[in-house]
C-alpha cells in the first residue's frame with residue numbers, strides 16, 4: 271500500500287532532474303534515430319543526403335593521422351553520409367581519400383565530387399586523369415570547375431567524359447562574392463548539373479541571386495563554408511543554444527548553422543569540412559529532424575548578426 275509521506279524539496283528536485291534527464295535522453299535518441307533527409311539532383315533524380323563532408327584538410331600523414339581520417343570517413347558512411355567533396359589542389363587530399371577507399375571498400379557507398387583547376391584542354395585532361403588515379407576510381411560522381419577556372423574551355427571536356435560514363439555530373443564552384451556576377455553569367459549561359467557556393471548564416475550573399483537562379487535553372491547546389499571556416503563557432507563562443515533551437519531538433523551550434531543553410535529550399539547538400547569522427551556525427555545530426563521555415567530563418571539571421579556585431 272502506498273503511503274503519503276511528505277516529499278522533501280531535495281527529493282522533488284532530484285526526481286525533477288531525473289525526469290528532465292530522461293526527457294533529454296529520449297529527445298537525443300529520437301533525433302539520432304530520425305532518418306537523414308535527402309534531396310534530388312534535378313538533372314538526374316539521384317537523391318543525396320543533405321549533409322556531406324568537405325575534405326580540404328585531408329592529407330596523407332603518419333599512422334595515427336591516417337587512422338583518424340579513416341575513422342572520420344568510415345563514421346560518415348556508417349551514419350548515412352555519401353557526398354564527399356575534394357579537389358586536386360587540396361594538398362594530397364585525393365590521394366588520402368583514395369587510400370582510405372582502397373582499405374575500407376567504401377567507394378560504392380559514396381558520391382565522390384572533385385574539381386578541375388586548369389584552363390587548357392590538354393592540361394585539364396591530364397589533371398582529370400590524375401584525379402581518377404589518386405582517388406582510385408573509374409567513375410567520378412561530380413567534377414566541378416574550381417573557382418570557375420576553365421568555364422570557357424573545359425565544359426566540353428567534362429561533357430565528353432560524362433557522355434562516356436566516366437563522370438556522373440558536371441558543375442562549377444566559387445567561394446567568393448567577387449565571382450558571383452561571373453558565376454551568374456555562366457549559370458545563365460550553360461546547362462549545369464550542379465553549382466557549389468559559399469553560404470552560411472553569417473554569409474548570406476549567395477541567397478540573394480545565385481540560389482534562386484539555381485532553383486530556376488534546375489541546378490543542384492552544394493554549399494561550402496557552412497561554418498565560415500569555423501569562424502561562426504568562435505563568434506558564438508560558449509553561448510547556450512537559444513530556445514528556438516529545440517523547435518528544429520538542434521543539439522549543437524553546428525546543427526543550428528547547418529539547418530539554417532538547409533532551410534533554403536534551393537540547397538541540395540551542405541559540405542562542412544571536418545577531420546574528426548565526432549564532428550561528422552554532430553554534423554550529420556544537422557540533416558535529421560525538422561528544418562526552419564522562412565520566418566525562423568529570419569530570426570536565426572537576426573540573432574547571429576547581433577552576436578557578430580557585439
Ligand SMILES: NC(=O)c1ccc[n+]([C@@H]2O[C@H](COP(=O)([O-])OP(=O)(O)OC[C@H]3O[C@@H](n4cnc5c(N)ncnc54)[C@H](OP(=O)(O)O)[C@@H]3O)[C@@H](O)[C@H]2O)c1
Pocket residue numbers: 323324325326327355356416417443444445466493494495496497498499500503524541542543544545546548549550552553
Ligand atoms: N571554391 C571552392 O570550391 C571551395 C572553397 C572553400 C571550401 N570548399 C569546400 O567546402 C568544404 C568546407 O569548407 P571548410 O572546411 O573550409 O569550412 P567550414 O566547413 O565552414 O568549417 C570547417 C571548420 O569547422 C570545424 N568543424 C567541423 N564540424 C564541426 C563541429 N561539428 N563542431 C565544431 N567544429 C567543427 C572543422 O574542424 P575539424 O576538422 O576539427 O572538424 C574546421 O575547422 C571544404 O572542405 C571544401 O571541400 C570549396
